[in-house]
Amino acid sequence: MITSPSSQRRSERSRRATLEAALELCTEKGYGRVTVEAIAARAGVSKKTIYRWWPSKGAVLLEAFTDGFIGATPFVDTGDIASDLRTHINSAVRVASTPPYGPAYAGILSELHHDGALAEAVQEQLVGPRFAAAEERLRKAQRQGWIPAGANLPLAVEMLYGPVYYRHILCKPPHDEATVAALVDHVLRALGAVAGGGREPDIS
Template identity: 35%
Template sequence: MTDTPHRRGADRTEAIMRTTLELGQEIGYAKLSIEAVAARAGASKQTIYRRWSSKGALLLDSLLSLNEPGLDYPETGDLVADLRAQIYAAVDLLGRPPFGPLFKALIGEAQHDPQIAATLNERFIAPQADKTIARLKTARDQGQLSPAFDLDLAMAILSGPLYFQLLITQEQLTHEYVDRILNVLFAGMGPRPQIDREPPEAQ
């Protein structure tokens, strides 16, 4: 393969992001610095700052460069089975390094960096939410969910317990916990039989 300036630039970018993930895993996000990444990657700070405005932006790109598979929904026709398979994959991803610990750190960074928050939402959280809503819509159209159910709210109800345990209680996310969430939620999200009510008798 011809060694072109574009190829050299891509290789340098990949090396910087790989180094960011390695260092972040070794020393934690709090101690991670652009200077440390530059030193290990053999790049100048100026090279890094030309591409990324902060270590949060660098970490975000580095995490998304992992291209982790398995977060798309299967289409088996069984909504609960499809949700279970996708959420299992997400839980497995969040439970292993480097993605899990650094993703939590990135969410913390997003609380006081609006640019990181917006980019994280645009490039990771919103696309995943859209996939969930699309799968729920298909199920609703097929009569597997109540026709009146709010799909955006369903997405929030599904993801809320996961983020609560990941970020607030910081307990380990497990497949068993996912099963408990689905079992409880689908008692309320399923279609309900129509009940014919007699009109009240005239007084």
């Protein structure tokens, strides 16, 4: 059935209201106390509507977090791979550790160990695409001559993100900008990356 433009707009408004309500409630009450009923009441939609679009509250919050996380953590290309990675990782740390997205992220990480469907969705909607985007940014730097051709880019991505996840999962204080800079420099050195900021690498 073809949906009319007006009903599409109503559906998008309902979707946004649901995601925003879920984030608000998670910040106010904590992930464990959020229910689909409460989300529906806050968003002004029916519980049936939520279950038509999402299988669980975890799925609602995952979509809300993923939307915000991807929008706030782009992979820019200024010509300086170290600076670009620092920008990305610092943005990721801020989004994952502060409201409204931080409480949702913490709850999702806890819940996925008990919910196989949510764990699969996290991999498909968040982790997989982000890792692929990070690897592509490194591959572009590789094509530009900043990173050696034989470098293990998938491992480098794990090295970049691993410490961030580690601190979040263990409820340690998030990395500050100096620590992020040290992390990025360490990973790039491990890759054998060319030093020199934004200057053109010597690929002769």
